[in-house]
Amino acid sequence: MTEHLPHRQIACLDMRSFYASCAAAMEGLDVMKVPIAIIGDIERKGGVVLAASPPLKKQFGIKTGMRLYEIPNDASIHLIEPKMQFFIDVSMELTKLLNRYVPKEAIHVYSIDESFVDFTGTEKLWGPLDDIIYRIQDELYRQFQLHSACGVGPNMLLAKLALDLEAKKTGVAYWTYEDVPKKLWPVSPLRNMWGVGRRMERTLEDMGIYSVGDLARTPLERLEKKFGVMGNQLYYHAHGIDYSTLGSVLIKGQISYGKGQTLLRDYIKMNEILTVLLEMCEDTAMRARLAGKKGRTVQLSFGYSKHALGGGFQRRKTLAEATNETLVIYHTCVELLETYHDGRPVRHISVTLTNLETEHGIQLDLFKPTNWKQQRIGHVMDELRLKYGSTAILRAVSITSGGTAYRRNKLIGGHYK
Structure with missing residues (x-):
């Protein structure tokens, strides 16, 4: 029974390869065709790869977190240092674009390349939600050369999960409460569930909990006894339930x-x-x-x-x-x-x-x-x-x-x- 749960139109919008795309635009390159690595400190062989373009990942196996010395000496690879102020400026422009469709109160900037947007009621101005999202994604590419992915759900949690677990592969994903058993419960290992880190995962596995479905079927009292308030949150999140309002963090309270x-x-x-x-x-x-x-x-x-x-x-x-x-x-x-x-x-x-x-x-x-x-x-x-x-x-x-x-x-x- 979900009639008493939030039923809004929350979108979680993520810029794909944001740092690499911004750097590519700045250098006049195509991020989808050119191998690009954003290096934290290009003067040090141990400089960290902060971002990698899709061709760099596919052709050379270079991923975020690797080191400069692990990148092959290939003339086709472009090494670029991050320009953080430029990245921040682009992020602010993205927020301004969203503000053309919804008021500021309906936008929650989650990170430099990711935002939650409440589109509830906007169909009266802009038409169906899928049309709005397509239009925004098109503008993002035409104006900023940024590819994007978008997860949509009735609350912030399901929008985020739709993004992370499906939309980053398909471009757009729409999740409802009815999708939770078939789309969320099979998720394993547990660290693939938003909000569960490796340490929490190990603790849950010690309790015999290996998937989100196992977590959803675990008695609430047992989780609260083990984790306190966090156990309550784990239980309800495993059922796709989240009462967070836009602008609040999904895990409430600075601890x-x-x-x-x-x-x-x-x-x-x-x-x-x-x-x-x-x-x-x-x-x-x-x-x-x-x-x-x-x-x-x-x-x-x-x-x-x-x-x-x-x-x-x-x-x-x-x-x-x-x-x-x-x-x-x-x-x-x-x-x-x-x-x-x-x-x-x-x-x-x-x-x-x-x-x-x-x-x-x-x-x-x-x-x-x-x-x-x-x-x-x-x-x-x-x-x-x-x-x-x-x-x-x-x-x-x-x-x-x-x-x-x-x-x-x-x-x-x-x-x-």
């Missing part, structure tokens, strides 16, 4: 604040590792302060270099009282580092603050009478960075050889402007 960074080189020296760690604690604490939140649990994750056989660790510590102070988070991370780090070269670091609560007051401590001053200093630093830029005020270690904050300020989305 953590954090910062992750893959380093440009292996970090071996402890003083350099600590420098990056402090910068990341600074970013994490600032995000929490700006949101008016504190957290009781600090999580530190290290990823080791592949030259040291990879691997890493992820450990956390829960504090006696919630905090959003940079140095409290930092000293907690240092404690975790000293306990679990085995000395191998580090290539990835992430810091996360979880177990959140509202920043509504200060716990008095006889041994830390100036605690409120540290809180105020943090907020003042945040205000300066917001007003004058993230490098307006830095800790001295950030300008040493191990620091990354100053360099990252020159990037957009992790890449040069």
Whole structure:
């Protein structure tokens, strides 16, 4: 029975090979005929392939995430560095195009190349929905040389699933609640279901759940007991049910604040590792302060270099009282580092603050009478960075050889402007 469920006309529109297509248009190339690789840092042999055109994937087997040194030395392959500001400008123009068909309130930009659009009621202006979508896709190609795919459903979730599981192969896909048993339940492995990562997949498999159909048939009480609120969401999403309104995230509620960074080189020296760690604690604490939140649990994750056989660790510590102070988070991370780090070269670091609560007051401590001053200093630093830029005020270690904050300020989305 679906009469009480949302029945809107939500489309999830995705630009195929967005970065490669934008770069191809900029260079006067045909993205569907020319092998193109977008390289994060073209000066480094280890530069990451951020995007690959269809011919590069088909002819040479080069995929996103591979490295520059893995690309054959072939004259037909075009290597292009990303121009992030240009990509952002194109994305904004795409949104303006959509705004010609629906009001701004009916558009939710999900990522630089993907948007949700609520077309409910627009048939009175533009005719049937399939005609509108065809017209928009045609305009996207004629104006921007961008190929697109579109999933349509009665809610955001089914629109997204229609896109990911069908439309990226066919161009357009329409899903209804009635399609869930035959189109969604057979999906396996579970990581192919939107919102399920590898770690969640392993946990579900340990419970004997291997497909979305298995998940849908699992008692709600069992999932809630294991995963809490997330278990409730898993159960209803497996049935294609989603009450999210356009503009809200599909997974409601910010449950953590954090910062992750893959380093440009292996970090071996402890003083350099600590420098990056402090910068990341600074970013994490600032995000929490700006949101008016504190957290009781600090999580530190290290990823080791592949030259040291990879691997890493992820450990956390829960504090006696919630905090959003940079140095409290930092000293907690240092404690975790000293306990679990085995000395191998580090290539990835992430810091996360979880177990959140509202920043509504200060716990008095006889041994830390100036605690409120540290809180105020943090907020003042945040205000300066917001007003004058993230490098307006830095800790001295950030300008040493191990620091990354100053360099990252020159990037957009992790890449040069």
